[in-house]
Amino acid sequence: MNKYYQLQLIAGILSMSLIFLTSCHKVNQNQKMNKQTISLLDHWEFKQVEKSEWMKAEVPGTVHTDLMNNGKIEDPYYRMNEREVQWIDKVDWEYKTAFNIEQSSLNNQHINLHFDGIDTYGIVYINDQKVGETDNMFREWDFDIKPFIKEGQNTLRVVLESPIQKGLVELEKHGYGLPAVNDQSEIGELGDKQVSIFTRKAGYHYGWDWGPRLVTSGIWRDVTVQLWDNNKIDNVLVHQNTNQEKADLTITTALDQPSKKALKVVAKIDGKVVNETTSEANATSISQQFTIENPELWWPANLGDPHLYQLEIELYEDAELLDIHKERIGLRTIKVVQKPDEDGNGKSFYFEVNGRPVFAKGANYIPNDLFLPRVSDSTYHHMIQSTLDANMNMLRVWGGGIYENDIFYDLCDEKGILVWQDFMFACSMYPGDKAFLESVKQEAIDNVKRLRNHASIALWCGNNEMEMAWAPGREDMGWGWKQQYTPVQRKDIWRDYEKVFHELLPEVVTEYTDDQFYWRSSPTGGDGEIAHYEHRSGDMHYWGVWHGEHPFSDFRKYIGRFMSEYGFQSFPEFKSVKKYTIPEDYDIESEVMASHQRSGIGNLRIKKYMEDHYQVPTDFEDFLYVGQLLQAESIYSAIQAHREKMPYCMGSLYWQLNDCWPVASWSSMDFYGEWKALQYFAKDVNKNTSLIVNHDDKKLSVRIASDIDIKDESELNIKLMNFEGKVLFDISKEIQPIEANMTAEVFSNKIGEIIKQSKSDEILLVTTLKNKEEVVDTDYHYFVLQKELSLPQPELEYTFTEKGNDLLVTVSSDQLVKNLFIEVNQEQAELTDNYFDVLPHQKVEVLISSRKNEKISKNNLRFKHLQQTMVEVVK
Structure with missing residues (x-):
């Protein structure tokens, strides 16, 4: 046989072998996976433990929403109804459901009951046998139920014990109270007994200066039964060393338990196998290394494409597929740069992504509701899209709420929104006993492992404002907390603080992440320097405007290296206010409007600043409108001042993006998702x-x-x-x-x-x-100032052009129009601009669309401008 035919024969054999191997791999992929999951979200009932009436329940859900759905209580957000439901958190509640298990499923080596989240104190029973307890809202919980399960119908019961009664026991055990300035214990009928700090539960449930006190309980995330043999994937850590030329990746797959036999792990990127590795016997984890040449990098919004790769990890024992792990990853480097100034009096503080300094533009983010399970995916999409549309590139997940749902981080990954992630501690001091520390440690491990691979995670922060409030070693600083305690108590409280924020949390971040950055408190100067309005390192919260009654011009005076909080309040627009009030409430000093304003002096503080800048309208609706302009102008000037100081200042995150209920607050979007004037102004001032x-x-x-x-x-x-x-x-x-x-x-x-x-x-x-x-x-x-403008009374002209369901509004005027507001009396309307000035003889186009894909009707539009609210200096 000549050499040509020999080569042809060899090539044919190799080709057939490749087809055979590929076919074998496809067979393995298409076989039934060893691991099974049974969802337990249907057919739930609940009742008050002391009573006999069972009612229909929703899981995920909360006690309050279940009571509402059954007609037992009115909407706590409406008028003063919050005060009528304070009894709910002081009694115990019980939830139950039934599910079927086939005989074949009982043969699995492992049968676990898994809760993504229980709020908060739960006693769990399978077939009336106790299988475990929970005591931390922020953790995931697993219980081995194989000894308790049977063929056919099984019952699952969860008794939710009162977080208030539990908190009172812990308070008594501690011996004295701890600072918790936002715990509205008086509304909760507890007098001065503030118990929120003793329970690992969302702090804002107990009240805040923008939120009500509604201490709910519930099975607030998904519940499943997980069945498997041999082994499964516990978690995956992606470690990357990335630059423009290549990304060197190390993927560490942690196993659920040590494996007696060798296991194989197959790694895929975008469906293509990039590595196969076989473990040794008794391994607890398996590491793989591979390189992606010329990677498509993940970039923050407006600086490049936030490209994501699909990572798949398949776990095999021999030819048996045991488990598959899937997630999207972004290839990028994120660093926090703290470089000493030339004069030695401060340090920079900025985020560097892929070697490029990034000015952080954005806002602080709180939970979207007190009753978390009813926050829809569409709400998350609206929030993150609104962040992107306002030309932002960062959100700070604030420490008095929750570690957000996966969809939040998925969307931030997709849109290029960096996430400053607080651990869930805010504006309080916390105990440091062994049980509390162990609970916090497991909470931190659970959430760090869940979130660490997201491209958007830029920083882990220990807490919100606790270091600044306590101000260790400085009697002339802080919020007056430490002065309430004896020297011994002071020492104990600060020692407990250091255990959590100087030791435990940074150790978890170091051990369980890809060298991600930990920042112990916000704000802090770092290196032992306590944050204040003159410090030149770290991040700053500036509240001289608003709390300190400083003039707006002081936004240009007090500027730090990274402005992580500052703000000014406004009311929702009138359309939103009408949803939780009745006409007799239409006065900012009415009982209802005061109740939906948790900053105490807030409504009068708005009026005081308004007197300085605007003519104060006597009409309630006009007052709401001008209040939004006041807020928008103040924060617009702040963001401008921060950007003006680049590169000294490299971040501007105002307080706050959103609301958790209908309220007057610092938000730029109200509870119903309506953009306030501030959101439109932020869109303008945040342009590249x-x-x-x-x-x-x-x-x-x-x-x-x-x-x-x-x-x-x-x-x-x-x-x-x-x-x-x-x-x-x-x-x-x-x-x-x-x-x-x-x-x-x-x-x-x-x-x-x-x-x-x-x-x-x-x-x-x-x-x-x-x-x-x-x-x-x-x-x-x-x-x-706006109140001094000699504004004309313009003649406005409007034309309307239908574009499918959308409506294009064209506005023109013979003279200046100040802050034209287009009110759309339809739900979930979106406008390309609003609250804008119209120059003389200028045409301005605004496209109005519906997130519900409804037709926008011109009959549902109303127009208002500043001249209509003024009685003086209007020509």
């Missing part, structure tokens, strides 16, 4: 490249803040006009290429040379930045 215009008695300045490089020359146009549209000053200039993460002054002039003889209450400055004829940003700058 933004104009910042300021003036004082002597000078007018125009700066450009940019998160990205603009390599080509741009054009800047500055135009002064009056409210009728007459141009009084007009200048254009070329702008040299713009560098990322910098703010540069591009124009300045004496204020007198700009305004000249014009009346400052009748003019505005319109500044426009263009790049290759594309408008990058436009800024409208006024020279007096």
